[in-house]
Amino acid sequence: MTRNKHHVVVGAGAAGLAAASAMRDNGFAGRITVVDADPHTPYERPPLSKEYLSDRRLREIVAETEYRRLDIELRLGVGVCRLRPSDRRIDTSDGEELVADRVLLTTGVAARRLDVPGAALGNILTLRDAADAAALSARLRAGGPLVVVGGGFVGLEVAAAAVDRGIDVTVVELGELPLLAAVGPEIARRICRLHTERGVRILTRRTVDAFAGSRAVESVRLSTGERLDAATVVVGCGVVPNDGLARQAGVACADGITVDDLGRSSDPWIWAAGDIAAHVNPHLGHRGRIEHWDVARRHGAAVGASMAGNATVNREIPYFWSHQYQHTLQMYGRGRPGDRVIVRDSTTEPGFVAFWVRDGRVAAAAALDEPRDVRSAKILAENRIEVPDETLRFAGTDLRRLVRQLRSPDTRRDVDVTG
Ligand SMILES: Cc1cc2nc3c(=O)[nH]c(=O)nc-3n(C[C@H](O)[C@H](O)[C@H](O)COP(=O)(O)OP(=O)(O)OC[C@H]3O[C@@H](n4cnc5c(N)ncnc54)[C@H](O)[C@@H]3O)c2cc1C
Missing domain, CATH: 3.50.50.60 (FAD/NAD(P)-binding domain)
Known part of the structure; x- marks a missing residue:
């Protein structure tokens, strides 16, 4: 059914490549073209502010063999200049015209620049x-x-x-x-x-x-x-969404491209995913763009599956991490004004696990240098589990046992997880 169809993905980042791969996983047998203005083999962005600055090594998002295996045509160093929804055509910077049955925009964001005297100086x-x-x-x-x-x-x-x-x-x-x-x-x-x-x-x-x-x-x-x-x-003063193509094509944009649960924009030909997509994540409950690597990947995969005909909504709680010095901060979900924040210090400084409690339930969690505990904290946050403040704060609480016990209906009433 899909053999004669052509899907074009604009942007070979986390979202675009996850989407292209999900299209194949979900049975799309037509042609897939991924276009990116960046000439490099698609690479992971997070290491650019971390390991790359010392080893100057780009980490590929997927091995080059994957593009062949999935039969994905990569066009690198080629920008998309214009979308023409009326005749389903895409103009590229090398003067070509692609005809597509569906277009996915995963164009991400650009760094905001300062508009002050001297801003054009070198360095x-x-x-x-x-x-x-x-x-x-x-x-x-x-x-x-x-x-x-x-x-x-x-x-x-x-x-x-x-x-x-x-x-x-x-x-x-x-x-x-x-x-x-x-x-x-x-x-x-x-x-x-x-x-x-x-x-x-x-x-x-x-x-x-x-x-x-x-x-x-x-x-x-x-x-x-x-x-x-x-x-x-x-x-590093924030970003602006790369939504020029969508705006010029008449697609509804606010801060980014407005999409529904499946990634469809106001124009049925154009879809969007990743940093550029203003979507509603069920855990955040409001429309907005999320600028995290893991979210871009998962959102891209869900939108790619939907484009292939398997309607899929990304329901994962948003996750990000940051490396600074030898420390790793990880966070699931987002705090809101009015949340109570309970911090449990680790036995080794400066580690901690923090919980954002909303309406008596854990709604978000973060941890520094506690990769195992943060996974348990994630489960508490994604399931909005009610846990007494003292239990969360007490360093002796075994979070993995707590999660196991709270999930088991037999032990739900009588929880003793102190170490
Ligand atoms: C330095 C840095 C460090 C980061 N560190 C972390 C981290 O530690 N943890 C974390 O969770 N997140 C981190 N992020 C955020 C994360 O990398 C992004 O959320 C993720 O890359 C978004 O993926 P995306 O596919 O939506 O967009 P992008 O990765 O931005 O990809 C968009 C692509 O679209 C292409 N493009 C744009 N316009 C056009 C056009 N007209 N024609 C053709 N191609 C076009 C661009 O060249 C680009 O390759 C970091 C980001 C940066 C920049």
Whole structure:
């Protein structure tokens, strides 16, 4: 039935490749073309702010043999310039025209740039792709000082990589604390401590007024009037969705491309997945884009299955991780204002497990350097399990036993999981 059909995926990232592979797994026998403006063999983005900065090795998302096995035609270094829904055609930057029965947009996001005097000077970098990472890695080898503008995960990971090379680092953050929106004040403070203990200066409630230098940046002027010397600046001030193709094609977009549970946009020809897709994750309960690797993969796989005719909704609780120094932060779900945050310190510093409790039930969980406990905490969060605060807070609670007992109807009433 599908043999004569053609699906085109725009974007060979986590979502696009998971979708293409899921189309095959779900019986799509037609032609699949994946187009990406980036010339590199598709690579994982998370290592770009971590391992890549020291070993300069791109990690392929899938082995090259997979494209052959799945009969996926990869067109790299080719941008899509225009979608024409009325005649189902796609214009590419190499002057070709693809005719598709369905199009999937997994175009992701672009780094936001600062619009201040001096922003075009050399050595003011953003970090989104392999070329950015190569440029940053070269600058880190040249030495500091480094100013990171924006205390998000990518900015802090870059700060950690630079400190590991003995570079003097300052992080400039507009809000009260880095990571505040992502993890709330309790956890943000703990993560900041990892940096300040290693000598990173974190300057909060400030923004950049201007960059100065002759050709390349030499200093950064802050809104407080302070001036920071800088050999390199990394701007990590958020992202903007790559939704230009969709908007130009008349597709409904808000912050990203608005899609339904299956990934369909307002135009039945165009679907979207991953960072670009404003969708409703059942665990978050509201529409929005989620910028996590694991979510992009799972959402892409579900949308790919749906495009192949097997309607699939991604119901997984959102998950992300971040590596800073030798530490790993992992989080399932998202906290909301009004949640109570209960932190259980690990026996080895600075580890912890944190629970966001909403209406008496665990709604999200995070952990630093506790990979086994965070998996149990995930189960508590995804099933919205009610657990007394003291049990969550007590370091002796065996979370795996707790999960087993709470899941078993026989023992639900009488739980003793203290170690
Ligand atoms: C430096 C960095 C570190 C990160 N670290 C983590 C982490 O530790 N943990 C975590 O959970 N998440 C992390 N993320 C986020 C994660 O990588 C993203 O959520 C994920 O890559 C999104 O996948 P995607 O397929 O939706 O989009 P992307 O991976 O952004 O892929 C989009 C692709 O579309 C292509 N494209 C765009 N427009 C066009 C066009 N017009 N024509 C052709 N091609 C086009 C782009 O070239 C790109 O390859 C990190 C992101 C970055 C940048």
